[in-house]
Amino acid sequence: GGGRRMHTWSYISQPILSTVKVHVYIEMHLSCLDTNRAKQWIIIGDENGHVGFWDYPTQKKVDALKVSASRVTCIRFIERKQWIVAGTEDGYLHVYSYETRFQKITSLRVGAIENLESRAAHTHLAIHPTQPYLLSVYGFKVKLWDWDVGWECIQTFENEELMTILRVAFNPNDTFATASMDCTVEVWSLDSPEFIYTLVGHSSIVNCLDFFTCDDQEYLVTGSHDQTAKIWDLQKMMCIHTLEAFVSPVMSLLYQPDLQILITGSQDGAIYLWSTRNCGNYSCPPALNRIIKVGCAGAVYHLACVMGGLLIGKENAVAIIDVDDVNYQEQPTDKSEQQLSACTTHHAGDMSKEKAWSKSKLLDVHPLELRFPYCPNEPIPCSLHLTNNTDENVAFRLVDKSGKSPWCFTKLPLCGIVPHGSTYTLTVTMKEEMKLKEETDFDLVIQSSLLGDKYIEVFNDQSESDTFFKEAKLFGNMVHEVTLKAVYVQYGEITSENISVKYNPDSLWSLDAHPTEPWILTGHNSGYARIWNNEMKFLINSFKVSDQDAVSCVKFIARKQLIVAMTDLAHLHVYDCSCVTKIEKISFERGDYGTSTLLAVHPILPYVLASGLVLLNWDLSWKTTRIFESEAVTAETVVFNTRDTNSFASGSYDGEVQVWRLDSSDPEYSLIGHLKKVTCLDFVTCGDQQYLISGSYDSTVKIWDLQKRECICTLEAMSPVHCVLAHPNLPVIITGTEHGIIHLWNSTDFRLKRTISLGGGGPVITLGCLMGSPRVVIGQENAFFAMDIHDDWGGQPQGRDNFIGKFQ
Helix, strand or coil: CCCCCCCCCCCCCCCCCCCCCEEEEEECCCCEEEEECCCCEEEEECCCCEEEEEECCCCEEEEEEECCCCCEEEEEEECCCCEEEEEECCCEEEEEECCCCCEEEEEEECCCHHHCCCCCCCCEEEECCCCCEEEEEECCEEEEEEHHHCCEEEEEEECCCCCCEEEEEEECCCEEEEEECCCCEEEEECCCCCEEEEECCCCCCEEEEEEEEECCEEEEEEEECCCCEEEEECCCCEEEEEECCCCCCEEEEEEECCCCEEEEEECCCEEEEEECCCCCCCCCCCEEEEEEECCCCCCCCEEEEECCEEEEECCCEEEEEECCCCCCCCCCCCHHHCCCCECCCCCCCHHHHHHHHHCCCCEEEECCEEEEECCCCCCEEEEEEEEECCCCCEEEEEEECCCCHHHCECCCCEEEEECCCCEEEEEEEECCCCCCCCCCCCCEEEEEEECCCCECCCCCCHHHHHHHHHHHHHCCCCCEEEEEEEEEECHHHCCCCCEEEEECCCCEEEEEECCCCCEEEEEECCCEEEEEECCCCCEEEEEECCCCCCEEEEEEEHHHCEEEEEECCCCEEEEECCCCCCCEEEEEECCCCCCCCCEEECCCCCEEEECCCEEEEHHHCCEEEEECCCCCCCEEEEEECCCCCCEEEEEECCCEEEEEECCCCCCCEEEECCCCCEEEEEEEEECCEEEEEEEECCCEEEEEECCCCEEEEEEECCCCEEEEEECCCCCEEEEEECCCEEEEEECCCCCEEEEEECCCCCCEEEEEECCCCCEEEEEECCEEEEEECCHHHHCCCCCHHHCCEEEC
């Protein structure tokens, strides 16, 4: 985080007097840490999904990456593989190689879906000292992963009481121990899914545990909220020592075998050093040598060794002290002069990439003039095309160094990530009240820098982008700049991208395009539904659907001249729209449609599929004809198959896709692959082959072969996917994401054709296509965009260099 600084500090603590030197003191927000002895690195995970790398000898930050949008709860080095493994609060595991510019190895879901909403559940990890094994803890399950067989889960362990497990630790003899919410510790064998025995003795939650060896005897030490630490004899399966000097809960512990010292950290910020030289003597408990308090508030959550020093991790600071130098006398330090800086030394393999692009542009920018046409009383969009010339992802931001842009543009700076070998279209929008002069004195600059795999998702906000570019300069990475100019011109002087925009103060929830008429139907948070012309420029009609609920789904039934609307509480409303200027409500259904809100209209049969997977027949006065049931979590999205009219697909909260037949209440088969909930589905036909497309909150789009019943391709969107649309007239798949980004993919080879950012309208909620036209309507939370999709937007070479994803 910001405001980091380093200074020395000393403290004399009672009752055992000693003076220690704090070599390093860094203020930051952290949630976990680990050390790499070979690299002499400290790795720190934070609450925003970032991981930072600090070089201990130089006391400088040397690199950073973002692994998740969720808090990093556990971070581990696997030194023999030169990997880092990060576990996140939402139940996922991310693996990177730190010798190849932090290339991503894999991501795995380690948490059971039923635990994802539990505040007590979080990911904790343990690495086997010699075998290719990793243990993950999430909720009440422990999973054993073997990275030598493609990170396969080879065993699942579960306690009988289904009690949340907090911590896990490996013993080199192929056993491990877990600490649970029920105050117990269980010891397990890797060969059996059931625990061997339970250690009972603590009267409150066990916060930490670890194995250690002293005088050739193996022990387990545990620290608890009951303000004690216990040492257990594993052969006799009993507690042999209880350490009771604490006045607050024990939060962390560490054993130093060379010094035969057990170090414990407590909630009140104190650190206790215990001698274990006579640990095997039951009548001679470990002696308390010293109590140390580092001069910063907060509990000691983390302890680790680094170059003979003790690394202390608190919630808002990291400190490093010597534990064996008791004679050191405090040296005066001027804190204001001890400023933490970042290292400009590149890692091996980095410099060749930087030098290769130092004399050329990372991005081709076109045009270099932003030419805004005059549009009275309307926001004025202008497109900027950024083409990535490299084989890595490139980060960019559009900034105005003059500082005048907030008065003129709807959102600036604008930032993003351009995937390798592809083009990114950035929409810059002038405020509707602004009229630019012929020439302006804006100092507009596109800044860009190589990103690689360091960000698993796009920048979450502007501050995250600013931090990246600030650190890129501090780390000595190249930051390229391209200067732009903004001018005001008449309509006839430019070739327009034919983009129209309308900002919407009533948050959008849903949208549908009429298949034969120039109408767009929208549902809103206010409970209103509205009908617009297909340019979204003027309103045709507006009607109130609900006084209490948002209109979450709206659909035209063109062949019956009906409108159906589903509200947030899963109430279905039906309207006659034979005269679009006079909408009449003809029925109201209040059946049990489940907790999610979804709606699909069958292409030829008189069916509507509503929330709860309830099939309604409008020819039978909207009678329920079937309820489809599944063991999977509630369906989040549904789509009818346009080729096989007796089939449909649904996507669930647990990431599962299910394919159904209308004549059966049970799913025909399931498609498993997404790590998070499935938010959208569509069918696409390529030649004689039909595929199912699924988008997910795991920031991917998957292409499923329905004959083989398997995923054939995974497309990486770098942002949670909200909606997907297979264009009926062009070989294009369109996806919309949480961060307001549109992706256009080729529907024959599934390569990325273009990335489009529409500015500050919020998440892309929904997509619509006007039949017989290349024009699409894009519904963001706070804006509507209508734009043409050009057939030549896939003009890049169709090689692997612009493929963003992976084939299975």
